[in-house]
């Protein structure tokens with residue numbers, strides 16, 4: 587296969603995989619699990635009846651359960667693919683229904699809050715291994731997913747301290763077979779790193795598009811009409827799901843505020859350079875940031891960036 591997924595496995599890694607929440611990420615997981623033979627049976631569940639109907643229409647799962655509690659019965663791998671703010675309710679609902687020995691994971695963009703909530707509600711008989719595939723788009727819903735979403739992207743696992751090695755290894759195998767590169771770190775470290783590489787960029791995009799929309803009243807539509815490439819890139823990010831991102835900021839408050847503080851200081855320094863006509867300072871910073879971007883491309887990370895054509899071609903898989 588030329589898309590980086592390779593051939594299906596000769597034997598499934600898990601017997602029964604329950605996916606709770608079948609939006610962009612859950613449906614991408616369902617697609618790749620089917621295509622790569624990662625599960626003998628894929629069970630899907632979603633709080634929305636409309637989504638469940640769409641999942642059936644798209645043929646994304648072997649079984650569709652009417653509730654998360656029903657979906658997890660007998661599953662050896664459970665992955666919560668819901669907004670971070672919904673994890674608490676889902677964990678409480680599934681706790682009494684989990685099979686002993688099951689691996690319970692998630693895909694949430696914040697890890698500390700998820701780990702705390704899963705640890706609080708789930709029985710000691712299951713293995714908790716939170717995960718975060720660092721791959722996505724600004725779209726949501728079951729039709730937006732695609733099987734190759736995770737190819738050549740990072741998936742960060744954040745098992746609790748002292749976790750059993752075996753379930754962590756099994757989940758790492760699952761993500762590797764889905765095309766991802768797996769890295770393991772603490773939930774706290776994850777939240778700090780992602781606050782700068784993912785959460786702050788989204789906050790900036792939401793803010794700049796909001797500011798432009800406010801200016802719109804003054805400039806009579808010219809801001810949107812003449813928006814050049816740079817602004818258009820921000821509008822893509824700012825079109826990301828409001829529920830998901832509200833939950834990210836509410837659940838990674840400390841790290842985001844810390845990073846935002848640093849960012850604000852640096853922005854003030856830039857403001858001063860412009861006011862003082864400090865061309866040398868501006869040139870030095872822009873040269874440094876250009877080298878960073880070129881370094882990312884040289885490392886091959888940019889080739890895996892979401893590209894609009896890629897997921898459209900792959901949608902029916």
Ligand SMILES: NC(=O)c1ccc[n+]([C@@H]2O[C@H](COP(=O)([O-])OP(=O)(O)OC[C@H]3O[C@@H](n4cnc5c(N)ncnc54)[C@H](O)[C@@H]3O)[C@@H](O)[C@H]2O)c1
Pocket residue numbers: 606607608609610611612631632633634637654667668669670672675676693694695696718719720721722723724725726727728827830
């Ligand atoms: N979108 C991205 O780029 C991206 C990337 C990596 C990780 N994530 C994480 O993945 C998770 C899902 O994001 P998504 O983009 O797939 O969102 P999405 O909106 O496309 O899908 C979420 C689904 O969860 C369902 N849901 C909500 N509450 C539920 C509940 N209590 N019980 C059952 N189902 C429920 C919704 O009906 C929806 O179908 C989030 O935690 C997000 O942080 C998203």
Ligand SMILES: O=C(O)C(=O)C[C@]1(C(=O)O)C=C[C@@H](O)C=C1
Pocket residue numbers: 694695719720721722723724783784785823892
């Ligand atoms: O490309 C995008 O649309 C994304 O924003 C994807 C992105 C990111 O910030 O890289 C967004 C949130 C997720 O937790 C992981 C990936």
